[in-house]
Amino acid sequence: MAAARFGVLCRRVSAAVKTAGSFLSPQGSAGTGFSLILLPKNIPSVTSLPQCRIIHTTLSRKGLEEFFDDPKNWGEEKVKSGAAWTCQQLRNKSNEDLHKLWYVLLKERNMLLTLEQEAKRQILPMPSPERLEKVIESMDALDKVVQEREDALRLLQTGQEKPRPGAWRKDIFGRIIWHKFKQWAIPWHLNKRYNRKRFFAMPYVDQFDRLRLEKHARIQIRKRNLEKKKAKLLQEKFPHLSEAQKSSLA
Amino acid sequence: MRLSALLALASKVTLPPHYRHGMSRPGTMAAKRRNPPGSRRPPVLVEPISDEDWHLFCGDRVEILEGKDAGKQGKVVQVIRERNWVVLEGLNTHHRYIGRTADFRGTMIPSEAPLLHHQVKLVDPVDRKPTEVEWRFTEAGERVRVSTRSGRIIPKPEFPRADGIVPETWIDGPKDTSVEDALERTYVPRLKTLEEEVMEAMGIQETRRHKKVYWY
Numbered sequence: 001m002a003a004a005r006f007g008v009l010c011r012r013v014s015a016a017v018k019t020a021g022s023f024l025s026p027q028g029s030a031g032t033g034f035s036l037i038l039l040p041k042n043i044p045s046v047t048s049l050p051q052c053r054i055i056h057t058t059l060s061r062k063g064l065e066e067f068f069d070d071p072k073n074w075g076e077e078k079v080k081s082g083a084a085w086t087c088q089q090l091r092n093k094s095n096e097d098l099h100k101l102w103y104v105l106l107k108e109r110n111m112l113l114t115l116e117q118e119a120k121r122q123i124l125p126m127p128s129p130e131r132l133e134k135v136i137e138s139m140d141a142l143d144k145v146v147q148e149r150e151d152a153l154r155l156l157q158t159g160q161e162k163p164r165p166g167a168w169r170k171d172i173f174g175r176i177i178w179h180k181f182k183q184w185a186i187p188w189h190l191n192k193r194y195n196r197k198r199f200f201a202m203p204y205v206d207q208f209d210r211l212r213l214e215k216h217a218r219i220q221i222r223k224r225n226l227e228k229k230k231a232k233l234l235q236e237k238f239p240h241l242s243e244a245q246k247s248s249l250a
Numbered sequence: 251m252r253l254s255a256l257l258a259l260a261s262k263v264t265l266p267p268h269y270r271h272g273m274s275r276p277g278t279m280a281a282k283r284r285n286p287p288g289s290r291r292p293p294v295l296v297e298p299i300s301d302e303d304w305h306l307f308c309g310d311r312v313e314i315l316e317g318k319d320a321g322k323q324g325k326v327v328q329v330i331r332e333r334n335w336v337v338l339e340g341l342n343t344h345h346r347y348i349g350r351t352a353d354f355r356g357t358m359i360p361s362e363a364p365l366l367h368h369q370v371k372l373v374d375p376v377d378r379k380p381t382e383v384e385w386r387f388t389e390a391g392e393r394v395r396v397s398t399r400s401g402r403i404i405p406k407p408e409f410p411r412a413d414g415i416v417p418e419t420w421i422d423g424p425k426d427t428s429v430e431d432a433l434e435r436t437y438v439p440r441l442k443t444l445e446e447e448v449m450e451a452m453g454i455q456e457t458r459r460h461k462k463v464y465w466y
Contacts, residue, residue: 080425094436095444096451108425130413134257146444153443165465181465188466203369238297 021181029185066107079127090145102142146149174201174209251333268293271332273364281442284330305372305383305395305421306336309407312370313380317342455464 073079090098112132119126154160166180180197188194201209234241265276270291274280285291306312306329313323324338343364347356371380374397385405388394395404410416415464416455438448449456 039312082422085432089432092433092435092437094438095442097436097449099444099448136254150443153372153441156441183463183465185461185463187464194466225258234298237295241297 036074056126067111069111069115073127076127079131081128081134085138085141087141087145090142091148095149098142102139105135105139105142109139169199170201172198172201172205174205175212267303270294272438273330273337277406289399294333296332299334299367300421302385304331304359304367305385306367307409307411307439311375311407312336313339313373314341314365314370315340315380316369317365323378327354328364334367335362336367337362338370338372339394353370372397375404376402394444 068074069079085101090101093101110134111136116126116132131195150163154163164180166178168176169179171177171179184191184194263277264343266287268290269276270285270293270372272281272284274284276285296420306326308326312319312326312327319341322341324341326336327339328337329335330337338340340362341358342365343360344363345358346361350356350360372383372395373379374381377400378398381394381399384398385393385395388403395406396402442450
């Protein structure tokens with residue numbers, strides 16, 4: 001069935017290439033070769049013609065079964081599962097092991113999410129939802145470990161603290177923001193869209209900047225006063241608290 | 251990663267400010283009944299005790315100092331840190347009806363009321379009397395509770411896990427990694443990124459050159 005589909009694709013591709021050939025026009029009496037006037041953009045790229053090879057990218061041939069649990073666990077109320085991977089355990093593993101583990105965890109997460117969705121659809125409780133939490137925790141720990149290793153290597157080799165370049169700039173509202181750099185194909189002085197962005201604030205914005213600063217100051221003062229009030233209340237109710245704090249500091 | 255982080259933030263439970271914690275866990279039907287959304291009760295003042303200073307754990311033997319069952323010793327079954335509460339098994343009980351319907355008055359059961367941390371004291375295992383407890387370090391560097399009167403170490407008690415797993419009788423399932431495999435160290439620190447190492451291992455050669463991009 002896949003072969004038939006690929007056969008159809010190949011036939012479509014060859015038809016498209018034949019129509020593209022019609023865009024080639026002869027030069028004239030003086031020209032020897034052909035010159036391409038117009039190439040329609042919707043021709044799909046093709047590796048080889050006329051044969052089309054079917055390429056499998058996954059090693060296992062299980063397919064969609066991996067979205068579902070072991071058939072023995074179907075219909076169970078509870079499924080036993082071990083603990084999540086901790087950061088320290090993952091730090092002892094090589095990069096190849098982490099790479100493989102990531103995809104194993106990803107497939108498990110997809111399976112559990114499918115199960116969760118199906119349970120919601122059938123208005124039934126999901127069997128052992130803590131499995132999903134453990135998988136998510138393991139994946140987050142793995143990502144953290146990989147980020148740590150990348151950070152260490154980057155700091156050693158370049159001294160850069162952040163993986164993505166950026167700069168502190170004043171935006172159009174007068175706020176100082178961390179502007180994260182983007183990747184562009186053309187330099188900044190030729191970029192129309194980038195030049196429409198203004199990294200400066202006009203003088204009429206100063207008043208609003210002052211108001212924003214005042215608001216920030218008021219919030220800070222209110223927070224400080226609230227903490228003082230709370231500390232006073234706690235002191236009244238628990239008089240021994242201050243002695244405990246003094247003894248712990250001393 | 252940003253989408254999953256966003257979903258994680260959305261699913262994280264946020265309680266309203268000055269949420270009054272009761273005996274039920276926030277999120278359960280009973281807690282929702284007691285604290286419906288929009289209810290603003292005057293906040294209770296809870297003495298701030300840091301996690302290092304807290305000395306009462308589930309399974310400890312403690313003695314009640316004041317209240318109806320003063321002088322009796324019991325086992326701690328639940329600790330509610332948000333209110334500095336300790337619930338003992340079968341002590342400091344009042345009676346209430348459970349499973350009430352329109353025509354049935356319900357069954358009466360004794361239900362334990364919580365006690366504050368200063369209303370109970372840990373029991374010294376030597377003389378079985380209430381004693382003050384301090385956190386001290388052993389020769390090995392372990393942080394333990396030590397009774398100030400007799401100087402004896404009070405070990406952290408055994409208490410069954412909430413998920414019902416007994417670590418001694420655990421058998422790995424088909425998807426679990428064995429202990430040796432999980433603790434096996436395969437990491438060799440090298441000055442290569444994960445991508446480079448994996449490409450080496452899989453024999454992928456990257457011959458494409460990265461086009462010049464501008465960062466701004």
